[in-house]
Amino acid sequence: MEKLWLKNWPADTPTEPRYDFGQTPVHEYLRQRAKQNPDKIAMVFYGREISYRELDQASDRFASHLHKNGVKKGDRVGIFMVNCPQYAIAHFGVQKLGAIVCPCSPLFKEMELEYEINDAGIEILVCLDILLPVVQKVMGGVKLRQVIVGNLNDYLPENPTIPLVDMMAYKKQAIPGVVDFMDVVNAEGDAPPRVDIDLDQDIALFQYTGGTTGMPKGCMLSHKAALFKTACVCLATGMDTQTVNLVNMPIFHIAGMVAGMNSTLFAGGTQVLMTMFDPKATMEAISRYKVNFWYSAVPMNVAVMKHPEVAAYDLGSLKLCLTSSFGIQLTEEISAQWRAASKGGLLLEGAYGLSETHTADTFMPRQKVKYGTCGIPGPQQEFKIVDLTDPDKELPVGEQGEIVLRNPACFKGYWNRPEETAGTLRDGWVYTGDIGKFDDDGYLYLLGRKKEMIKVSGFSVFPEEVELLLNRYPGVAQTAVIGVPDDQKGEVVKAFVVMQPDKSATEQEIIAWAKEKMSTYKVPKYVEFRASLPTLGTGKLLRRALKE
Incomplete structure (x- = not known):
C-alpha cells in the first residue's frame, strides 16, 4: 500500500535509524x-x-x-x-x-x-x-x-x-x-x-x-x-x-x-x-x-x-x-x-509488533496522537491489508483484513518448522494472523486476531498449547480452550473438558492441577464439562462455536 503515514511523520524525528x-x-x-x-x-x-x-x-x-x-x-x-x-x-x-x-x-x-x-x-x-x-x-x-x-x-x-x-x-x-x-x-x-x-x-x-x-x-x-x-x-x-x-x-x-x-x-x-x-x-x-x-x-x-x-x-x-x-x-x-x-x-x-518481526513495527507520533490506534509504521516498513479468504487480494484503505508486513527485522522462519514457516513467511512478508485496517492518515487499527490467540494481561496464550497440556490430566478425553473477557486481565482462559466415560473430575481439581503444570497466565479460570465438543466433519475443533 502507499505509505500514507509519511505525511504524519514527526518533523523532529529522522526517517532512518541512526547507528553511532x-x-x-x-x-x-x-x-x-x-x-x-x-x-x-x-x-x-x-x-x-x-x-x-x-x-x-x-x-x-x-x-x-x-x-x-x-x-x-x-x-x-x-x-x-x-x-x-x-x-x-x-x-x-x-x-x-x-x-x-x-x-x-x-x-x-x-x-x-x-x-x-x-x-x-x-x-x-x-x-x-x-x-x-x-x-x-x-x-x-x-x-x-x-x-x-x-x-x-x-x-x-x-x-x-x-x-x-x-x-x-x-x-x-x-x-x-x-x-x-x-x-x-x-x-x-x-x-x-x-x-x-x-x-x-x-x-x-x-x-x-x-x-x-x-x-x-x-x-x-x-x-x-x-x-x-x-x-x-x-x-x-x-x-x-x-x-x-x-x-x-x-x-x-x-x-x-x-x-x-x-x-x-x-x-x-x-x-x-x-x-x-x-x-x-x-x-x-x-x-x-x-x-x-x-x-x-x-x-x-x-x-x-x-x-x-x-x-x-x-x-x-x-x-x-x-x-x-x-x-x-x-x-x-x-x-x-x-x-x-x-x-x-x-x-x-507503545507499538504494534510481534515476535516474528522483533516487535516495534509502529510508533505513535507525539504531535498527532490518535487514541485507539497503534500509531503509524516505523522506518523501512511495508504494510498491506489482505482479504481474509484470499491472501493474494490487497484491500483498500479503510477496509479490514489480515495485517501483512515486511521490514529488515522479519524472522528467518520457525526453527525446524518448514511447513509453519511457509504458512507465515511468504516472499519476505509476514502474514500476522491479526485483523486490522488503516485510515487515510496511515494509522493502524488492530481489530482482532485471525488466530485464536488469547491475551491474558498482555501475555499471549495459544489454545492448542493449553489443550495439549490439559489433555495430560488423567481421565481427560478431549479439551477446547477459548478466551473470555475479564475486567482486570483483558481476557482469561476458559476450558471445555470432555472426560472419558469411566472418569470424573471437578473444576477445582483441574484448575489446581493446571497451576502445578503450566504458567500462571495459561491456567484456566473457568472449566466447563461437556459430553462432546463441536467439530467440523473433518474432526477439526470449532472453537468459534464455543465462543458464540
Whole structure:
C-alpha cells in the first residue's frame, strides 16, 4: 500500500535509524560504549551500580566460560531468569560467542521448560536458584550438559535504595552439581574469541511464540533484526546518552528486551532495572534516579496513579512513557490523568509488533496522537491489508483484513518448522494472523486476531498449547480452550473438558492441577464439562462455536 503515514511523520524525528558505531551487532555497541565511557553507569539494580566496563567485562568472561565448555557459533543457550543483571550478562555473553539466546519464561513449569529445552536443542542453561527445582524435575528428560546458577542477591547492594521483592529473601546457598554464576564472571583469563557475525544471516535469538497449531515455535531472529529494531526504538523515543530508562517489564519477552535492555545500551544511557513491577518501588525509582523514559503496561500506570502515596513522589523527570494496552485500554482520559500525576509527562500507546518481526513495527507520533490506534509504521516498513479468504487480494484503505508486513527485522522462519514457516513467511512478508485496517492518515487499527490467540494481561496464550497440556490430566478425553473477557486481565482462559466415560473430575481439581503444570497466565479460570465438543466433519475443533 502507499505509505500514507509519511505525511504524519514527526518533523523532529529522522526517517532512518541512526547507528553511532555503524551496523554491527548490539553486543558490539556494549563493547564500544565501554571503550568510549567505561565508568558511566549502564545499570542500576536496587541501588547497585554497574558500569559499562563491568557489564562488558562480565559478559566477556561469561562468553569465555561458554567457549571453554565447547559452546560454538550457532549453539543454543537457554536463559531461565527474571529481570536481573545476570540476565543481561548472559544474553550478551552468549551473543558475543555467536551462539543463540533462547529465553525461557520464568513462569514456566516443568512440562513447558522441558519442551523448549528439547525443541531448541539447549545443552547449557542459565537459571536462578529459585527456579532450579523446576530444572531438576526435567533433568531426566533433557540433555543439558551444564547448568549455571545465580542468586538475586549476587548483585544487590548492602543498603538497597528501592523496596525489594519477596523472592530476594531467598539467600544464596552452595548447590552441588551446578556452576555458580559469580564464579564465572569473577574468573580472570583469556578474552573470548572474536567471532565474525553475518548480520543478516546469523541468528541471535530464538524467541518462542505460539501458533495456529501445536506447541510454541522458535522464531529465528537475526542480529540484523535485533540491531534494526533497537535502533528504531531509539529513533521513536529519542533515547540517547542522557536517557535513564526504568526497566520493569520482563526482558525475556521481546518487547521488554528491545525497549528496555537493548535500546538503553545501544543509546549509551542508564537503565534502572527492577525484577518486577511494584507501584511504590516504581515511584521510588523514578523519583530517586530521575527516570525520563519508561515502557509500561496501562495497569501499571493506573496502579501508580491510584497509590495512596503518589503525591509524595516527584515524578516530574518522566517525560515519556510508552505503554501497552494489556488488560486496560489506553484512553485520552487516562493519558490526561497521567500527565497531571507526572507533571506533564506523555503517556502514549507503545507499538504494534510481534515476535516474528522483533516487535516495534509502529510508533505513535507525539504531535498527532490518535487514541485507539497503534500509531503509524516505523522506518523501512511495508504494510498491506489482505482479504481474509484470499491472501493474494490487497484491500483498500479503510477496509479490514489480515495485517501483512515486511521490514529488515522479519524472522528467518520457525526453527525446524518448514511447513509453519511457509504458512507465515511468504516472499519476505509476514502474514500476522491479526485483523486490522488503516485510515487515510496511515494509522493502524488492530481489530482482532485471525488466530485464536488469547491475551491474558498482555501475555499471549495459544489454545492448542493449553489443550495439549490439559489433555495430560488423567481421565481427560478431549479439551477446547477459548478466551473470555475479564475486567482486570483483558481476557482469561476458559476450558471445555470432555472426560472419558469411566472418569470424573471437578473444576477445582483441574484448575489446581493446571497451576502445578503450566504458567500462571495459561491456567484456566473457568472449566466447563461437556459430553462432546463441536467439530467440523473433518474432526477439526470449532472453537468459534464455543465462543458464540
